[in-house]
Amino acid sequence: MAERKLLLEHSHLPEYQTLDGYKSKDGYKALGKALKMDRQAVVDEVKASGLRGRGGAGFPTWIKWNGLPKEKKSPHYVVCNADEGEPGTFKDKQLMEQTPFLLVEGMTLAGYATQSEQGYIYIRGEFIDAARALRKAIDQAYSAGLLGKNIMGSGFDFDLDIHLGAGSYECGEESALMSSLMGERGMPRLKFPHAPLPTIAGLWDRPTLINNVETYCCTPFIINNGGEWYASLGASTKNSRGTKIFSVSGHVNKPGNYEIEFGTSLKKLLEMAGGVKGGKLKACVPGGSSVPIITADDVDRAILGYEEMSEVKSMVGSGGCMFLNEHTCIVTFIWRTAMFYANESCGKCTPCREGTRWMLQILDRIRVGNGQPGDVELLKEICSQIDGRSFCGLGDAAAWPVAAALRVFPEEFEYYIANGKSMVTTEPMLAMAP
Amino acid sequence: MSELLQLHPRYERPRIPTAEELILRFSDKAITELEELKTHYPDLKSCILPGLWIAQREYGGFLDGGAIAEVAHRLHRSYAEVEGVATFYSMYNTAHKPGKHKIELCTCLSCHVCGAYRIRDYVKQKLGVGHGETTADGLFTIEEVECLDACDRAPVIQVGDTYHGPVDEAYVDRLLDELRNQSESTVVKMADEIVKVHLRGKS
Ligand SMILES: Cc1cc2nc3c(=O)[nH]c(=O)nc-3n(C[C@H](O)[C@H](O)[C@H](O)COP(=O)(O)O)c2cc1C
Ligand code: SF4
Ligand code: FES
Numbered sequence: 001m002a003e004r005k006l007l008l009e010h011s012h013l014p015e016y017q018t019l020d021g022y023k024s025k026d027g028y029k030a031l032g033k034a035l036k037m038d039r040q041a042v043v044d045e046v047k048a049s050g051l052r053g054r055g056g057a058g059f060p061t062w063i064k065w066n067g068l069p070k071e072k073k074s075p076h077y078v079v080c081n082a083d084e085g086e087p088g089t090f091k092d093k094q095l096m097e098q099t100p101f102l103l104v105e106g107m108t109l110a111g112y113a114t115q116s117e118q119g120y121i122y123i124r125g126e127f128i129d130a131a132r133a134l135r136k137a138i139d140q141a142y143s144a145g146l147l148g149k150n151i152m153g154s155g156f157d158f159d160l161d162i163h164l165g166a167g168s169y170e171c172g173e174e175s176a177l178m179s180s181l182m183g184e185r186g187m188p189r190l191k192f193p194h195a196p197l198p199t200i201a202g203l204w205d206r207p208t209l210i211n212n213v214e215t216y217c218c219t220p221f222i223i224n225n226g227g228e229w230y231a232s233l234g235a236s237t238k239n240s241r242g243t244k245i246f247s248v249s250g251h252v253n254k255p256g257n258y259e260i261e262f263g264t265s266l267k268k269l270l271e272m273a274g275g276v277k278g279g280k281l282k283a284c285v286p287g288g289s290s291v292p293i294i295t296a297d298d299v300d301r302a303i304l305g306y307e308e309m310s311e312v313k314s315m316v317g318s319g320g321c322m323f324l325n326e327h328t329c330i331v332t333f334i335w336r337t338a339m340f341y342a343n344e345s346c347g348k349c350t351p352c353r354e355g356t357r358w359m360l361q362i363l364d365r366i367r368v369g370n371g372q373p374g375d376v377e378l379l380k381e382i383c384s385q386i387d388g389r390s391f392c393g394l395g396d397a398a399a400w401p402v403a404a405a406l407r408v409f410p411e412e413f414e415y416y417i418a419n420g421k422s423m424v425t426t427e428p429m430l431a432m433a434p
Numbered sequence: 435m436s437e438l439l440q441l442h443p444r445y446e447r448p449r450i451p452t453a454e455e456l457i458l459r460f461s462d463k464a465i466t467e468l469e470e471l472k473t474h475y476p477d478l479k480s481c482i483l484p485g486l487w488i489a490q491r492e493y494g495g496f497l498d499g500g501a502i503a504e505v506a507h508r509l510h511r512s513y514a515e516v517e518g519v520a521t522f523y524s525m526y527n528t529a530h531k532p533g534k535h536k537i538e539l540c541t542c543l544s545c546h547v548c549g550a551y552r553i554r555d556y557v558k559q560k561l562g563v564g565h566g567e568t569t570a571d572g573l574f575t576i577e578e579v580e581c582l583d584a585c586d587r588a589p590v591i592q593v594g595d596t597y598h599g600p601v602d603e604a605y606v607d608r609l610l611d612e613l614r615n616q617s618e619s620t621v622v623k624m625a626d627e628i629v630k631v632h633l634r635g636k637s
Contacts, residue, residue: 075476164628166487
């Protein structure tokens with residue numbers, strides 16, 4: 001299986017960013033069709049498609065769409081998580097910049113299916129190009145009666161606004177995102193089962209649907225071609241349907257976004273990205289910085305699918321695939337990963353706030369040559385104290401990469417601690433400068 | 435301990451303004467913008483983030499205590515609440531006035547393995563300042579940042595609303611020269627661009 005372009009098929013065409021260009025490629029056909037369908041029938045198509053959230057967790061999308069009250073008692077909201085911040089991931093950015101109408105149409109569809117009257121796109125503050133592209137698309141959609149009152153004469157009203165963040169990875173976590181959208185510090189909120197699901201009480205305690213950019217962008221294709229057709233893509237996998245965009249970076253010859261059908265091998269993805277650069281392949285972080293690192297041998301046998309990736313003890317995650325060559329010092333790489341999480345911890349809960357910083361301090365002393373016997377055990381202990389004990393997923397995400405690296409590359413840590421320098425390179429600050 | 439582990443002045447609190455400093459400075463344009471933003475949300479509080487973006491532009495790229503107080507006043511919130519929000523997010527410049535241009539150097543994972551620390555050291559040495567510091571002429575502030583999500587272009591630098599990458603030493607030389615000759619502050623321009631994308635029908 002090779003590249004299978006659905007979302008990215010027309011992304012290279014500048015006119016696809018205009019309403020006319022988008023319409024000439026079947027744009028807004030799905031919305032026209034959906035507005036004549038029963039709301040539940042739209043949700044059922046999404047169910048038949050087997051679509052799962054592309055933001056990282058892979059939660060079945062239809063369950064959320066189905067979860068908002070059918071009997072509407074208060075305003076409903078649709079939110080797009082466009083706060084892409086996971087190191088290694090840059091697919092949402094490309095989608096917003098090059099296929100903004102897919103997102104606008106997808107969110108309007110979701111608005112119709114969930115009886116919402118207002119949508120918000122929460123965009124990461126740095127993504128100004130993406131926000132500008134979406135601004136243009138939204139304004140054109142308003143002028144053409146595709147947003148606002150009585151869309152396409154159907155009687156359905158839907159407004160869509162843009163809200164920019166201001167620099168915080170934690171705001172990608174959905175409840176923290178909602179805090180931020182409500183004008184607060186970007187800290188997560190109490191979750192189910194201790195509090196109602198966002199589909200019941202989300203933004204301003206009203207029923208709220210929140211999905212990732214890529215998730216919404218898939219839905220026009222599902223409505224157009226039918227859920228069953230979508231589910232035929234990726235049929236070789238256990239439970240991963242459709243296409244997925246992987247952002248490939250690191251030591252490869254052709255870094256970029258590649259859209260593949262689930263069931264494609266990781267090796268094939270590496271081939272598409274032009275193969276490894278600067279030496280032999282050593283390791284891969286297949287789904288964004290939060291997922292466990294795997295070895296070159298695992299890359300050879302890994303199949304891209306939500307269940308399939310667990311066979312190599314890793315995950316699809318957000319699809320940020322970083323390949324590392326033989327000159328990469330894993331200890332330094334993990335030190336930098338730990339620094340990311342320590343910097344981005346929101347500080348609300350103790351295991352993550354203290355644990356991420358503590359891990360970083362230990363990794364830092366190893367990195368500068370002051371590692372002590374027992375540091376590996378201590379790191380493992382801290383990982384287990386953070387994982388599953390934190391208030392939100394950031395804590396877990398901080399522990400997994402460290403725990404995995406200690407499991408997969410123990411000899412590098414042992415060597416670094418015993419010798420005060422890296423096994424791989426003489427310049428600890430530079431894993432590799434190709 | 436590495437310098438990266440020390441608490442940075444960036445995390446200092448803004449200085450609480452004195453009574454004389456409490457002057458409303460928003461321009462008419464800014465007031466109109468804020469009025470439109472208020473119609474986007476059922477709750478005024480949601481305007482704090484975009485309101486701070488407006489303030490960051492109106493106050494020359496820097497949210498001092500006065501700027502925070504003005505946002506609080508215009509949105510009927512307390513100073514402490516707005517200060518709490520402003521200091522949480524890394525893109526708001528609180529506590530210290532940044533230079534005319536902020537050079538944001540990504541040293542996160544993909545950039546790191548593609549030589550970002552070499553570039554960082556080069557920029558540091560060339561400008562003679564470190565993370566979070568501003569050159570004496572007030573032109574440049576350097577900041578090391580986390581993944582900018584353009585890892586296919588690693589190593590990446592962001593200045594204002596523009597991404598640069600992959601960058602090497604020669605690129606950095608050219609970029610700094612260009613910025614030296616630029617009259618407009620990219621920090622202020624970025625805040626302005628961010629305000630603009632919030633507004634309906636202005637594109
Ligand atoms: C620390 C943290 C950061 C996250 N960052 C993002 C993000 O940048 N973008 C995103 O879509 N989801 C992110 N998520 C996942 C969201 O919480 C949520 O699962 C997702 O937006 C749901 O959309 P989906 O079902 O379409 O995937 C993050 C989760 C955590 C715990
Ligand atoms: S795990 Fe705790 S401290 Fe870490 S980001 Fe989540 S709530 Fe904040
Ligand atoms: S690591 Fe630098 S842009 Fe992603």
